[in-house]
Amino acid sequence: MTANRPQPRPGVLDIAPYIPGKSTAPGVAKVFKLSSNETPLGASAATIAAYRAVGEHLEDYPDGSASELREAIGDVLGLDPARIVCGAGSDDLLNLLARAYLADGDEAIHTTHGFLVYPIATMGTGAKPVVAPEKNFTADVDAILACVSKKTKLVFLANPNNPTGTYIPFDEVKRLHAGLPPHVLLILDAAYAEYVQRNDYEAGIELVATSENVVMCRTFSKIYGLAALRLGWMYGPAHVVDAVNRIRGPFNVNAAAIAAGIAAIRDNAHVEKSRAHNTKWLAWLTEEIGRLGLTVTPSVGNFVLIHFPTTPGRTAKEADAFLTKRGLILRGVGGYKLPNALRMSVGSEEANRLVVQALAEFLGKKA
Numbered sequence: 001m002t003a004n005r006p007q008p009r010p011g012v013l014d015i016a017p018y019i020p021g022k023s024t025a026p027g028v029a030k031v032f033k034l035s036s037n038e039t040p041l042g043a044s045a046a047t048i049a050a051y052r053a054v055g056e057h058l059e060d061y062p063d064g065s066a067s068e069l070r071e072a073i074g075d076v077l078g079l080d081p082a083r084i085v086c087g088a089g090s091d092d093l094l095n096l097l098a099r100a101y102l103a104d105g106d107e108a109i110h111t112t113h114g115f116l117v118y119p120i121a122t123m124g125t126g127a128k129p130v131v132a133p134e135k136n137f138t139a140d141v142d143a144i145l146a147c148v149s150k151k152t153k154l155v156f157l158a159n160p161n162n163p164t165g166t167y168i169p170f171d172e173v174k175r176l177h178a179g180l181p182p183h184v185l186l187i188l189d190a191a192y193a194e195y196v197q198r199n200d201y202e203a204g205i206e207l208v209a210t211s212e213n214v215v216m217c218r219t220f221s222k223i224y225g226l227a228a229l230r231l232g233w234m235y236g237p238a239h240v241v242d243a244v245n246r247i248r249g250p251f252n253v254n255a256a257a258i259a260a261g262i263a264a265i266r267d268n269a270h271v272e273k274s275r276a277h278n279t280k281w282l283a284w285l286t287e288e289i290g291r292l293g294l295t296v297t298p299s300v301g302n303f304v305l306i307h308f309p310t311t312p313g314r315t316a317k318e319a320d321a322f323l324t325k326r327g328l329i330l331r332g333v334g335g336y337k338l339p340n341a342l343r344m345s346v347g348s349e350e351a352n353r354l355v356v357q358a359l360a361e362f363l364g365k366k367a
């Protein structure tokens with residue numbers, strides 16, 4: 001067919017665009033946004049000061065290799081800065097990895113309720129997303145391995161996963177890696193690693209350091225509170241770092257993000273405080289919402305997945321509308337094949353208590 005206008009490459013128009021969490025509730029004065037897993041504690045004071053200082057020199061290009069930031073990350077986490085690449089959010093890095101390793105006809109595996117950026121990044125290259133079934137809303141290593149074919153180039157694993165909040169222990173990640181052919185790149189997306197309080201969890205640093213086909217992606221959007229600035233990084237083998245550096249934008253990370261990131265990664269007290277807040281309220285929300293008779297998938301992140309009945313009057317959709325009217329904005333996750341659930345980010349004490357009260361009211365119970 002000769003098109004009478006420019007046509008995107010095959011696959012692009014099959015992509016369902018990513019729909020971010022709602023941020024407004026029409027007609028409600030005070031809104032609590034619990035739909036995007038943002039931290040209720042915000043960025044640290046030192047981080048905000050570093051960000052503001054950049055405003056004095058907006059005429060200067062940023063350091064295209066983000067050297068100082070890579071050195072700060074390497075210093076704090078004990079990593080070789082030469083094996084770190086920074087990006088405009090980890091979304092940038094996930095897309096760069098897809099572009100570097102996928103072509104028409106290739107396959108990239110992700111799990112049933114995996115992060116939606118994976119199929120979007122995959123389809124943008126003309127490759128095909130292959131969906132591995134989960135068990136109990138959790139990635140299943142055997143199911144992922146069963147999806148591997150000659151065409152497989154990438155495996156995306158969010159650990160912990162969004163929107164389910166579940167994780168697989170490091171032994172399972174190692175078993176997944178051991179079962180993959182050496183030409184398949186395993187991408188460990190550890191966006192919520194800083195929140196996890198489990199002895200059998202690791203983000204993947206050791207596996208990256210000891211293999212040629214594993215990459216770990218991290219973000220400053222969650223516990224560091226820098227989602228607005230778009231900043232993430234990856235740690236990978238030298239040959240993967242080289243490939244990504246060849247195709248990334250020469251100034252893909254802006255100067256404000258670099259300055260804020262350096263301050264944020266060094267501000268351990270703020271991270272500790274944010275983690276302590278999350279640990280306390282994650283347990284509280286799981287307990288209190290469970291007590292109302294709703295099922296909450298056990299989460300190790302900064303959010304909970306709440307399952308609703310399909311009984312008319314009690315559905316996730318109706319709960320969403322009920323909460324939104326009260327300024328409590330949760331995330332509908334129908335796009336994640338979870339039409340009967342809502343995802344709630346752990347918020348401030350005030351927001352958390354208001355959601356539990358409102359859910360009790362919605363269900364006709366006492367909180």
Ligand SMILES: *Cc1c(COP(=O)(O)O)cnc(C)c1O
Pocket residue numbers: 037088089090091092115158161162189191218219220221222227230231232
């Ligand atoms: C929030 C999130 C990210 C971070 O994305 P950024 O582009 O860095 O803001 C990455 N992966 C998952 C699974 C997430 O939930």
